[in-house]
Amino acid sequence: MTSNAFIAFQTNDVTRSIVEAIVEDNPGAIVVEQPAMVKIDVPDRLVIRRTSVEEKLGRDFDLQELQLHLITISGHLDETDDEFTLSWNS
Amino acid sequence: MDMKTSKKLGLKERYTMMTRDLAWDTTYQPMDKVFPQVGYEGIKIHDWDKWEDPFRLTMDAYWKYQAEKERKLYAILDAFNQNNGHLSVTDGRYINVLKLFLGSTPPLELMAARGFSMVGRQMVGAGPRVACQMQAVDEYRHFQTQIHSISNYNKFYNGMDEFAHQQSRMWYLSDGKSFFDDAITAGPFEFMVAIGFAFEYVLTNILFVPFISGAAYNGDMAAMTVGFSAQSDEARHMTLGLECIKFMLEQDPDNLAIVQRWIDKWTWRGTRKLASVGMMMDYMLPKRIMSFKEAWEIYFEQNGAALFTDLARYGVTIPKCFAQTVEEKEHVTHQSWLGFYMKPESTPFHTWIPGPDELDWLSEKYPNTFDKYYRPMYEYLDAQEKAGNRFNNKTQPMNCQVCVNTIKYNEPGDPMEMCFRETVYQGEKFHFCSGHCQEIFEDEPEKYIQTYISSHQALQGNCAPEGVDTHAPDFNPGSHIADYWRLDPRATGDFNGSEDQKNFAAWRDLATKN
Numbered sequence A: 001m002t003s004n005a006f007i008a009f010q011t012n013d014v015t016r017s018i019v020e021a022i023v024e025d026n027p028g029a030i031v032v033e034q035p036a037m038v039k040i041d042v043p044d045r046l047v048i049r050r051t052s053v054e055e056k057l058g059r060d061f062d063l064q065e066l067q068l069h070l071i072t073i074s075g076h077l078d079e080t081d082d083e084f085t086l087s088w089n090s
Numbered sequence B: 001m002d003m004k005t006s007k008k009l010g011l012k013e014r015y016t017m018m019t020r021d022l023a024w025d026t027t028y029q030p031m032d033k034v035f036p037q038v039g040y041e042g043i044k045i046h047d048w049d050k051w052e053d054p055f056r057l058t059m060d061a062y063w064k065y066q067a068e069k070e071r072k073l074y075a076i077l078d079a080f081n082q083n084n085g086h087l088s089v090t091d092g093r094y095i096n097v098l099k100l101f102l103g104s105t106p107p108l109e110l111m112a113a114r115g116f117s118m119v120g121r122q123m124v125g126a127g128p129r130v131a132c133q134m135q136a137v138d139e140y141r142h143f144q145t146q147i148h149s150i151s152n153y154n155k156f157y158n159g160m161d162e163f164a165h166q167q168s169r170m171w172y173l174s175d176g177k178s179f180f181d182d183a184i185t186a187g188p189f190e191f192m193v194a195i196g197f198a199f200e201y202v203l204t205n206i207l208f209v210p211f212i213s214g215a216a217y218n219g220d221m222a223a224m225t226v227g228f229s230a231q232s233d234e235a236r237h238m239t240l241g242l243e244c245i246k247f248m249l250e251q252d253p254d255n256l257a258i259v260q261r262w263i264d265k266w267t268w269r270g271t272r273k274l275a276s277v278g279m280m281m282d283y284m285l286p287k288r289i290m291s292f293k294e295a296w297e298i299y300f301e302q303n304g305a306a307l308f309t310d311l312a313r314y315g316v317t318i319p320k321c322f323a324q325t326v327e328e329k330e331h332v333t334h335q336s337w338l339g340f341y342m343k344p345e346s347t348p349f350h351t352w353i354p355g356p357d358e359l360d361w362l363s364e365k366y367p368n369t370f371d372k373y374y375r376p377m378y379e380y381l382d383a384q385e386k387a388g389n390r391f392n393n394k395t396q397p398m399n400c401q402v403c404v405n406t407i408k409y410n411e412p413g414d415p416m417e418m419c420f421r422e423t424v425y426q427g428e429k430f431h432f433c434s435g436h437c438q439e440i441f442e443d444e445p446e447k448y449i450q451t452y453i454s455s456h457q458a459l460q461g462n463c464a465p466e467g468v469d470t471h472a473p474d475f476n477p478g479s480h481i482a483d484y485w486r487l488d489p490r491a492t493g494d495f496n497g498s499e500d501q502k503n504f505a506a507w508r509d510l511a512t513k514n
Ligand SMILES: [Fe+2]
Pocket: B109, B112, B138, B139, B142, B230
């Protein structure tokens, strides 16, 4: 059975770029916009790559900055300097 | 000029150096005397170093990001208040959801802060100890910011100023109180399952995500910023709860049976606590984005199933109550609002009959149950109210000995029958809202016979102001209970005709006209 890993952010200027990066790096990503927030679901595994976010933002980005915009997550988390990964059943 | 920079440490090394490497084993006293509570629940841990916080958040980074969150939050709060934001919410009824939130949530955040301070002290590993310490600080922050954000409303509307006094006394706040009292008096590992898993993973995902998005939709920027700011910490809290469950299961196969019992118990307790949160979404937000049923499907059925499917590799099975919660999602919010509507003199917030378009929305969102069971009741109560006979139940509620909800839910499989269970323990009869609560009681009766139930206290004469003779033959607990609760009469009763209703309309008029 596949489960969705997901992440939700407050909508703002920074997360607009983060969401764009997630959509490009995760084929099958489903983006749902709700008042003041945005939620992205990906089957099994969702990855956020630092370099992709930096490219969209046009500046350096520390993945720990995600802490400022996060609303919720689903999946086991693994975080390194380069990738923030949420996954089920791996 | 050439500057030589030393290579920055990676996240993993930084985390290891700043947490685990700063810890030590005690030598003046043996470790098991320093950490006496980690063994008595029966959980076996062989290697605390196997625990790693997946966020790899170090204390210095923690302070940096939390400070940034606070700056953003207070900038928005100030702007909202300076701009008379309270008049931009959809309609005056909305403010009642904040009154319910204020009584029920910040006090529980404070209990979470206390709980994580205690549990953090008990954890042998530096990883969980630091994570618990951060969570304790976070929860204290939630407690404070929630009160700050609502304090501006308190300048204008009734019923908010005595929330701290009411928290441990009022009937409808007892479910949340008992949830945390139960968790905080358990051992450290059970506390982690109760709060880290059931409260964070099941409850806050609904309270702080769709409900807060709904607050934003209703124009309440203050609740939105506070709710989302809190929930940005909850992502870390859920991760801690999940790590703790995985850690226990990986450390020893004997832990499975204990952990499974806690998952069964606390999923049910979380579900019962959610009935009133669901009611806030379905009935108290004038503009709605999603029904409780839809939220439950996304955040519990799908998200919970993802978790339990994943944990199946350790032998964990889905919680026993799962099927019952799926059945109840179509009923509990309606039963809860009816329950509150029927007690207009017993809450510091107003209730009302949903308007015609709201009844239609409920019919659409609850096609299997609303028109069949609940719409006829609302239409009847509405007709009675219009005839000058608004329903007013002045009796003490009957509460479940475990979850302390008012006994008001239906028998599984039979929506027309009230669910009711009882157990005799040491010659005394105890009452329950459900088979699941009864089972929790029978597992630990010595614990639950001590539950504080405000209606029992009132009937025993313990809730009367000083000087009242509770042994007098004509003593009536109901006539003193409002004083005992410090209930502001202006805050009670139906929204229609209330002072809040008049003031909101008048002030909004001033705000939009010359
Ligand atoms: Fe919290």
